[in-house]
Amino acid sequence: MIPMLLSGLAAIGFIAFSAMFLIWLERKISAWIQNRMGPMMTGFHGTLQPIADTIKLLLKEDIVPKGVDFLSWWLAPFFVTVPVVMAFLVIPFSPKWIALDLNVGVVYICSVTSLCVLGIFMAGWGSNNKYSLLGGMRSAAQIISYEVPLLLSVLLVVMEAGTLSMQGIIHAQSHGWFILKPHLTLAFLIYFISATAEVNRVPFDIPEAESELVAGYHTEYSGMKFAMFFVAEYTNMFIISAIATTLFLGGWQGPWLPGVVWFLLKSYGVIVLLMWMRWTLPRVRMDQMMSFAWKVLTPIALLNILISGWFMVK
Amino acid sequence: MGDLVTINMGPQHPSTHGVLYLELQLDGEVVVGCKTHLGYLHRSIEKIAENRTYTQFIPFTDRLDYLASMNNNLGYCLAVEKLLNVAVTPRAQYLRVIIAELNRVVSHLVAIGTFAQDLGAYATPLFYAFSDREKIVELFDSICGSRLTYNYMRIGGVSGDIPAGTEQVIKDFIKYERKQLIEYNELLTYNAIFLARSKNIGILSKEAAINYSVTGPILRASGVKWDLRKEEPYLVYDQFNFDIPVGTVGDSWDRFKVKLDEIEQSLRIIEQAIGAIPEGNPVSKVNRVFRGTGEIYLRTENPRGELGFYLVAEGGFNPTRCKIRSPSFSNLSALEELIKGLNISDAVCVLGSLDIVMGEIDR
């Protein structure tokens, strides 16, 4: 019981720290891409900026707009944040550092992360704001349809590794990362694109779509509730990068350095890629995005499974 | 057909470019009706003109199209000069051309940056465009002491000569900006997502464009080769060599591309003008107060289209009537028809490509 509690606390601590670091990193990367300095005033190169932001958000008035659907309005931030914490249960930071090595780890993490859409839709519905409602509906459509190619690409990894446990998949890569095999490279690309859509990042940031929907589903949230959405967003980004690291990039494996360092390095590398994309690409349109999921990604993923499955069986 | 949802887009909205208020009727995400409400920035500048002398009104023209203040100054001063028969020295004419074209570059840079922002390219193109713009704005600061509302043109010339060394700064800028234009093409113009978002969106046909009295880059994007600087040259534009970029389809992408190409043409004009700038006094010896009678309707090619000043004078120190025919006003009137049947994302894209400035629509 006590180790479980401790690991839970560690996960929450890590989430808070990681989200703060990612927010700082995002601001710095965007600044570098845009030929400016980013936050510079608080601490060395603005390192204390996220802490200042957190304090500001904590002290802000919690505004409840008129006519909200009170239950879903209140519960939405929790529905977004709790699955994020739950997902940390099976993330293998190193051979030892894993809270619980479930034998169905992959299934667990995929099902838990897709719970987020519930919270987002509740926020969109409960806010009593048409922009939020549009954002929530877009989000539901988007996340549910990108779940399909995402799971199909993960399925291929499971077929290759022959196990559903996260540690087992990493052990299966001890002779070479999965991304180096051609059919899994394709699977990685499909996974990466779908995961970008899962976490609503550019070019698939349609639910938020600042220039169209103001801020989408979290338009009406302020203060700590907004902070929870924010933390959940950045932690989600970490989780999908951690999954990518585990499934395709060899997890904690690597020479010289300890496993946990390798794992974090690889995960943050994937995150930097996501951020780089965010600050360079325009946004696609709703219908374009949906047709891309159903007409391009899903058939390719299915074909990939069929062909490589045929080779495996043969 | 389900129930329609009415969405109030604006007057406070990230992508309505000021205080425009669109009342959108949505069927799902498709716009089925649009009602435009103007007037949130209405300051009745035309009434102010009737209560000020001719010279006193020049600063107010800055506040029309605040991204192209120099061009507004120029249009007004040209109209008054023609109404009251004031002569302008050749040096002033060249200076006016250079300054007006530099301001056109600034204005188009902002248009490109904000259009990319509307398409969801977060801030990066905007920052690129604004750091280019900063160079010219600083130059204007050294010329007339102001960064946004310049009040530089005067009836009969300009307020003062350019400081020493300005020519070199402009030459350096031309070199720098040409490199940047290549970068914009790489970053935006031929980006697959950018093309998918703006190609064939909001097509404005040639006939509709003329019928709506759309002018400027938007008219040219619809395939009409029409530029006042070429067709009815004012100042010394007839002495320069430049092309008129024309679009083929009249979609949002064409409107973007025409603006990008026009920057290059403006740079060409500046390059030629700066080599041929004559010596002399940039300010004509003229009265400070003017009075006269007559009527004049004079148009100039502003970055956003044809800016017209209709001045009626009845002998007093003030004009009896000063009608400002602003290009954005007519350009915006085409919006309601353009966005019907489009997605809300495309509506934002079309609005961004029309490149309106509320300051001159509401006046």
Next chain:
Amino acid sequence: MQNSEILSLIKNKFPELLAEETPHGLVIPKTNLLDVARFLKTELGFENCHCVTAVDRKDRIEVVYHFYSFTYHFMLTLKIILSMNDLTVESVASLWRSADWLEREVYDLFGVRFLNHPDLRRIMNPDEWTDYPLRKDFKREDFIPRPVSPGLKG
């Protein structure tokens, strides 16, 4: 192309029209506006209605149209003179779409009513207003006109 040429063309088409030429454009009676406008657009090629505005001359209001022809590079100024007790004129919005908003603006600022206009509402000022701010006799407590400058010695 000159004003006089267009005047003679109009006179040929409409013999009983009382059009006259002033130094600043053609003046036609308001009853014939729509016919003349249609003639200008369809037969003379003035495909662009560049500007519609009005001028308050204290005893009368002039509605001023600027039509442009791309082929002749010519801007035609057409005026209608309205007496203050009958500020109505036919709308030309059915011929040129650009006239729609421009006429609304004239209605908003001068109170000239355009008959058969598709959507004649105030465009800039609040709908509940009753004054017309660009008229010379415009009076509101919060509007103080600037005293006429005596002029500097220049």
